Amino acid sequence: MCVSHVSHAGYIEDRDGVTVIHLKVANLPDPSRTDTASRADVAAVARFKERFADIFREKYAQQYKDHPEIYGKYNWDNVQIELHNFSGLKVESVETDLLAIAGNLAPDVLYVNFRKSDTYIRNGFLYPMDQWIDTLPRQELDQRVHDKIWPVIKRKGPTGQKHVWAMPYGGALGKVLLFRKDLFDENNIPYPDLNWTWEKMFDAARQLTKPAEDQYGLLLGRGKHESWFWVSFLWSARSDVMTYDEQTDQWTCAFNTGDAAKALDIYTRLSAEKWIDDNGLIRRGYSSKDTAGASTKWDEGKIGMHFAYIDEKLFSTINPDVTGMVPVPLGPADENGNRMRGGELNSRMLGIFAGIDHPAIRDAAFEYIWYYDSDEATRIKTNVMVEGGLGRFVNPKYLQRYGYHDVLQLTPRGWAETFEIAVNTGKPEPYGRNSNVAYDMMTLPLQKAEQLMINGDLADDQAVRLKQFQEILDDAVEKANEKMLGILTPEQKRTRRITAAATLVLIVIAFALVFRKVIKTFTPPSTSLDGKQVRWGFKKYWSAYLLLVPALLTILMWHYVPLLRGSVMAFMDYNIMGNSKFTGLENFGNVLFDAAWWQSVYNSLRYCFLIIALTFLPPVILAILLQEVPHGKLFFRTVFYLPAVITGLVTLLLWKMFYAPSESGALNKVLMHIPAIVFVAGGVVILISCLLFARRLFFHEATFAAVCFVLAGLFFGFAIVSLASPILMPRGESVGQWVVHFVPRLIDTLPEPYQWLSNSNTAMIACVIPMVWAGMGPGCLIYLAALKGIPDDYYEAADLDGAGFIDKILFVVFPILKPLVIINFVGVFITAWMSSANILALTAGGANTEVAGLRIFYEAFTYLKMGPATAMAWLLGFMMIGFTVYQLRILSRLEFKTTGKK
Template sequence: MPWLPVRLTSLKQCQAQFGELGKLRLLHLVRRRISILNGHTIGHDVVADRAHRYGYRLYSSVKQQHWSATLMKLLRYILASLCLTLTAAAGWIEDTEDGTVIHVKVFALPDPAANDSYSRAQGQSIKEFVRRFPELFAQKYRDTYKADPATYGDHNWDNVSIEMHRFSGIQVEGVETTLLSIAGDIAPDVLYVNFRQSSSYIEQEFLYPLDEYVDQMTEEQKDFRINKKIWPVIKRVGPGSSEEQVWAVPYGGALGKVILYNRQLFDESKIPYPDNNWTWEELFDICKKLTDPANGVYGIQLGKGIHESWYWVTFLWSAGGDCMTYDRETDEWSCVFDSDAAVKALDFYTQLTTEHWTDKLGKKRYGYAYKEDDASVKWDRDQIGMRFSYIDEKLLTTINPDKIGLVPVPFGPERDVEVDGKIVKQRMRGAELNSRMMGLYAGIEDRVIRDAAWEYMFWYDSKDAMGIMVKIMVEGGLGRYINPKYLKMFGYDAILRLSNPAWLEAFEIAIETGMPEPYGRNSNIAYDLMTHPIREAEELGLKGKLPTDSEERYNVLKGLLKKAVARANRDMLGKIPPQEMQKRRTISGLVLAMIVITFVMVFWWIKRIFTAPEVAGGKQERWGFRRYRMAYVMLIPAVLTIFVWQYWPLARGSIMAFQDYKVTGGSEWVGLDNFAEVLWSVDWWKSVWNAARYGFLIIALTFLPPIILAILLQESPYFSLIFRTIYYLPAVITSLVVILLWKLFYEPSEKGVLNRILMSVPAWGYILLALILLGVALAFARRLMYHESYKLATVYTLAGLLLFYSCSSLAGPIFAVADATFVDYIKMILNEPVAWFWKLGATLEEPNRWLKDRDTAMIACVIPMVWAGMGPGCLIYLAALKGISDDFYESGDIDGATFIDKILFIVFPILRPLVIINFIGAFIGAWYGASGNILVMTAGGANTEVADLHIFFKAFTHMRFGPATAMAWLLGFMLIGFTVYNLRILSRLEFKTTGDKG
């Protein structure tokens, strides 16, 4: 780091140069940050000197320009702030008067404000580690560090202490938070690792191998901490090595998946409690008996979103299937969740969620599971019968045994198994085996911090730490929930009689029959990819399109799984034949050349568009630096800001499109492989089509309504205050509140706000509204025809027909007849006209599944944007309308212009420049700004994954930055033509003030 000076200065010098505020910032920094130079830790004096030297040099150069004293103080503070914020943010070493303090940052620490027994036990355990660390350090490390100051630094190793710090960072649903911290170079020293993440973390070289530390552990210590079934997860071959290495260590013991059940609901329905030998059939029967949607009661809680398959894999394993398999000879993983067992599991899961039935009130219902976001609330309200949960090896559970029961997952279907040469019928149970794990961040440069971080990891789940936690939990009344073997181990035999033996038996069954959560190559996206066939099967089931014939149903589900496995092998494992890959590279090279040529031509065209025409007979001034020097000086900050934050990241990031990019470094050049992958990705082009659908809806529903609202507020003297209040309300509340509010409106039951409204409107109401909209559009078309604007008249006519179809289709389910064609409808209307006439007064019988149904999910994501954007959007147009002179309207009245004529030939022409500018922003925003809205509403489900959300997932969930960058370039290539065309229009516009209306 060449910017670090050699000379050290003091805090007093820093204070003298930067003032008291600079000193306070420096003191705050000293407590948290440190710079590292060639393995040596540099304390706060170096940071102060760095700020002092660079701030002073720049200050001196500026002073020569005779700036004012006020500006000088501001500049000095800014320079000091910038210098002080450039230090590292993970662990550091601090030299104090009392000795050396090693600061270690970990992914999580117990909340000191929490007063529950478990949190207090964790907190006390960590306090004990901090208290014991000086003695531990003296025994294991002091002499070694003192003997090698070149490696460990020249510090006071005779008096060492440690301070633990909790990592804090942004949390984004569907995104690995650790990845964001690593990308920002602020990762904690101790990382949280789970099974799914482990392979990607190892391949991306996020983790430091732990063999040198684990080898120091005794066999007793290893057995105490590491379940034998977890060793394949934590010990495997890493990048650039042929030998297995240990990459993480578990903590908290093994976790097994079980099912919790609500005793109260079972008692009310007079259903016997499930035992350890229950089966799928019993689970299904219990769900049917418990479910009562009219009272908000459901049989089982399942999930939705990109990780829904977490619930499904238990059924997959219980049916005898698996997610991934590993071939040790070839060191290759394969996805195999398309087996016959997987078909059985998917069929059973789909029946649980979509089976059609009729309740006591005669209403049609679907499935017996509850999958909405407020499922935990309904569980607490005793409105859900069963749910999946983990049981902990150390602290088995903290449920109230009088209210909640616990049982292993049920046995799967019978299958033929060969035993002693005979085929017998057997059932198997496939619970999930999991564990929380810790790993050392590979980016730790200082060996001292790495050793201290390991000691924390070792202590956290050691026998001594467990003894402290057991003591505090027993004293806090949690003794009955602790695994009996630990009560025996630490001398609490008197508490054993309070333990529930059924819990221990359930845990042992869960661990014995547990299958490790997917931990193969790139398995951090395994749940995402396995969720796709579940969603597709659910959509078919809800619409009644799944065949009832067992063989046909098998073929449909098998096809969905095969398609998902092919996608998983391609996206997760990159299995593409060499010949096919070569063909893709060739075509992608041609496409890339076309992109480069297009961009060059586009920039040349832009330059030509915005270059003033030559003036005959005179010399044209091009840049005019001398004449407009002050203007250029004022533009410098803006240009630099755009360059630094827009163009430089664009240029730097473009390199990633040709790399197998790794956040921690060591990226490999792959040439055109990323573009080749993207061009042949069906999912990418599907997301592009979804983005086009979303863009059309955004333009149709959020771009035009503000114009209409502005005209109504301008022209109509009635209800203007009400309109202003209703439509401007979203501007004074946060967008998150708007989204959550509409998610409540979209509740898929008949209790949802929108469903309650729509289910109370008769069919003739929808048809009448459709006719009104069609009439308005035809009225505009008629006036355009009168003025011989035939093309625009055609557009308005088509728009009116589209509005009529969209609105009247809301009444479609009222008249729908299964498998009926258009001809069948005509025949039925002619044969039974009276019956069909009475249907006009009927209402919807079933609620809409807004965010689950692919027919309504996309428009359901757009509707909140309509309400949120109309108020602020109409203000711009309303201001423009206020600037239109009354002379125009008076002239129109004299010429006999109607209200529609004034809108078409006075208002729209004057607003045209403003409309074009807003249209460009709305169109580009619809393509690049959809991800946040879609992510919150559907997370890409129900065929709503748009292009920018697909890029987001590819980069920050799949951790494949190269293909994501290639996608971004292709998306930009698609939109640049549109942008240039509109810039050409803007270059021809002349902007003037509207003047005084009076």
């Protein structure tokens, strides 16, 4: 018999007279792993399973037996527990744990971090722990929970009452700076110490950076959470991420206060400051921001420094002979010459999922959480670590507590002090209202500042540059307060509601007109003698209707019913755990005034244009060339079709490697050996080719098509020539200097490698190129097949009329391919709006590549803002209506006939 077996996780089973409680746990230690730290955790869990029967008997058995109406009629005298690991798909930059909760697949024991804790609490994902915590001795709680962590785990919930929502394990985590001693020794740089400052770290990073050898001074990062690397600079500059007013219960973003501009200045210089290396190449910054291969580079000695967490229980497993560890550097001096250190304080936490139905599973979940970091469990873990030869990496206070005095002398000198400084000077990771979005909002000014420095738009004078940075931060904080915290004036709210109402009226009218137009477009002309239109014709066409019923019901059930039901969320503050609130037009109003949303729509248009320009016509051109090539047709067809055998994800990862931002990257390595004159010549050839087509079209009075060819030639010609712009037109030069040096520079090569995926000028086109590479071959096959169907008589007739190669393409090939081209155009257009996954894999929306579909995905499934996401989807659908009707009109006019018949 099995009861309470819900889809999300645990259940209770009666197995041969033994009551088995099944518990699904996030981050359950894996017994298959053989490293010492994992074996220590596994040993502690194994001991918990052994002791659970005694714990249950002592604390719960009698209560359960006295109240069978609550706990069920089980044999509570013989209880066991089985633990199951929660596993889910891991996708970079995607909060898959929130997806699991949304899909009712959450584990009973949730992993909680500071940043997402507010989202978990406000949405009702966590069950309060007060009923268990209140029974525990205060001494045990103080020993386990650091004073700075209490505000994170004990705070107001949805009802306004304070509760304990999670319990830390593994002790406090402090952020420190790790450095490679061997690299410092090679460059004669003194090791960092407790008094190290920003300036010293910057100088060390500059000396350690040698891009030609793929060696960098500091490891930073990219993506939506890049600001994790910056936040330590922010805190050390006497600023903060968010502040809280206890009296008003109001959080406010504050990352523009104090010396935040100085923190942004040094971070941007580390990321993108321009300098010239010994080979005369332009370089940017003194850091590596490629986090994907960071661990390999660190192990190979290619990274000089990087920020990392230090664990209270297990300091690290690094080799102290090679790697050193110090607290984060001191920030800038104030007017009195005093400096501040602001590292990050964090902790791993576990919580109880609020969706658990059976109280016995909740009790078991808490007992697991409490035991996993109890004194007994810590003793077991310490013992395994010592026996495994890693005792010197355990915090000395635990070695002292459990009697391993002989191991104490092996502990790396200074590490305990470093940990104490890191924790005492650290600030908790952002945990305020909607702090799950905090890193995203703080990353925006970082990306903007870096792009300005790359473009040369920042002042050389530090005072002026700091003012520029302050303006960037002020604007970012204003947007963060609005986006994260919803801080709006009554007048702003009223304006948004009125605008939203007017927009919705327009949407309703537009949909009505569209459906009317669609019905009219697909209504066939009357064929009856009296001229009357047959509306339905059930009697005559009953068999056709009968055949359509299954398809109609399927589409209705799986498309329109979910669409209509989901549309209700656009008018609600939707909570997947229930208790959703009706908010009227608030979601639509906020979306209409969301600059980030409109930027994503603009990015979608750019992305769509590039996909159509680069993946729609090139297969047609390739098919014609493959058809006309006199020799080696099989060879060329194989070469162009070969990329199609590689799966999409592999293609993207392959090109991500090609896009490596150094000269060692495959694409940069090729381009940096091509002189500027080749790019110029390529652009001129494209322009002349398009002008030749335009000339023939003008001759035949096809003015619109001719103008399109001229514009296409200018666009593609300029795009190719612009690859040489860093060579021919360096920033900061006058027109006169450019003219004087133009001819000599034609034989020069690129002065610096392209930052393909991190520079907003190249990132979008970089996301499209893999689709072109992989899609050209398969895309041209259908056109090749159509070209085979063109009779030779047409070409012979064209020859007799004096038609040239271009005339044959324009007036023989294209008219026959036109229906196929139109159908494919519709497919390419739809694909362009549905291919957000490519951007997610390559840039995750960074470098100004976040398209509308990706924006909606993040809003709904990363931040669980289902209401605004649904409103965005409706607005996007409204914008697509016009083109949809146009496509339907074109398709309705197409006629398909068997070859050879009229």
